[in-house]
Amino acid sequence: MSSVALSAVLAVIAFLYHDWMWLIIDIICVVLLVLPHVRELGYYYNRNIAGMTMLAPVLALALHVANYYLSFEAELFWQVNLYTYLTSAIQAYQCFILGFMLAILMDRSFNLVMTIPWMVVFALTFAMTLSALDMFFTFGVLYAEGYPVFNSDFYDTDRYTNSILMATPVASTVVTAVLTVLMMIRGRGKDKDFFIAGEADA
Amino acid sequence: MSTKASSVADVLSVFLGIALMAISIIAAGSVSRTFFTSFFCGAVCLVPYLLRRARVIELPAMLTFVIALASALHGIGLVTDAYTTLSYYDTITHTLSSTVIGLLVFYALICVQHYAGGRVNFTGRGLALFTALITLTFSVYWEVMEFSSDELTGSMTQYSPYDTLTDLVCDSVGTFIASIWAGFTMRGRTIADAVEELNINEKLRRTATGDAGDSDE
Secondary structure, three states, rough: OHEEEEEEEEHHHHHOOOHHHHHHHHHHHHHHHHHHHHHHOOOOOHHHHHHHHHHHHHHHHHHHHHHHHOOOOHOOOOOEEEHHHHHHHHHHHHHHHHHHHHHHHHHHHHHOOOOOOHHHHHHHHHHHHHHHHHHHHHHHHHHOOOOOHHHOOOOOOOHHHHHHHHHHHHHHHHHHEEEEEEEEHHHHOOHHHEEEEOOOOO | OOOOHHHHHHHHHHHHHHHHHHHHHHHOOHHHHHHHHHHHHHHHHHHHHHHOOOOOOOOHHHHHHHHHHHHHHHHHOOOOOOOHOOOOOHHHHHHHHHHHHHHHHHHHHHHHHHHHHOOOEOOOOOHHHHHHHHHHHHHHHHHHHHHHHHHOOOOOOOOHHHHHHHHHHHHHHHHHHHHHHHHHHHOOOHHHHHHHHHOOOOOHOOOOOOOOOOOOO
């Protein structure tokens, strides 16, 4: 329940800040965490999985506070500030965990039978697809704020808005690759039931 | 699978491949920067035919033709600079390429299921979902690769955010086309039927399964 509460708080913050991508991610997180309780599926996500969903909101808030002291926004990489890359990385991590939870749900309840490696692949592709969705939101923000976004808006080769648009997929590519390797190693030799808890254990 | 259709597809793909390689060589002096890429595209057109001749795998006739068409259009676009002169050219090639990727992913997934001995089951909506997710992931990786190339080498493969997003939209349309096509070809057929028609080489089959090639059906 702490996971649900934390994601709900973050969803409210995202709504107030008009960060629609984080809002969608937190809504998905709340739905996935609550679904086994509402639908009485006969199993729940184990504490490790539920705990992993709490990490991203905590990191996001800690990063926001740390930014005031360490000025991540002042550091640039490929024309985009480090703060943007770090928040995108945290977002990618959360999307990966949600993808893995969705894979568990589909494996147990919706006849999409997968081995653990295929669940990890599902999580990877889910996170990358959400990063593509984020690009559309980013484009909308760039366009609304008057940034050059069309071919005809540029007069030279400095297409700096490409860097802003691509920050999320670049961060997602790196983060999901690392998480895929870690999950493959961690899941080696484990049974799929390792990730769920029965009603008695919930 | 119709042998006649496969033969026609092979003839068309070989013709496109050889024609493109010849054009690349002839135009090498004036388009030297894109010579290797367009020549490579011509070579890709020949791959399905060569795989069939080498008895590695027999791709469906339509897939053979679409692979050749997508590769040939890309190569022709480079040689003739159609990507710059025709505003819709990039749209067509992106859509075709993602359709090819979507279909290849689909056939790969059904092969995995067929030879997995019941450990995986992607059938129904799960198969469509997984195909779409994997294909869209490849699309994102492609854009990341283009962006990284621009930043590291000073090239300009991404013209603007709008250009990048239209590429993603085209890729999504191609994925949708691939899903519709896959659903249509699977009507009245089982996964075993579709996989058996690929005539996958015995050694490749054994390598994939790690045993004598037992399937789950």
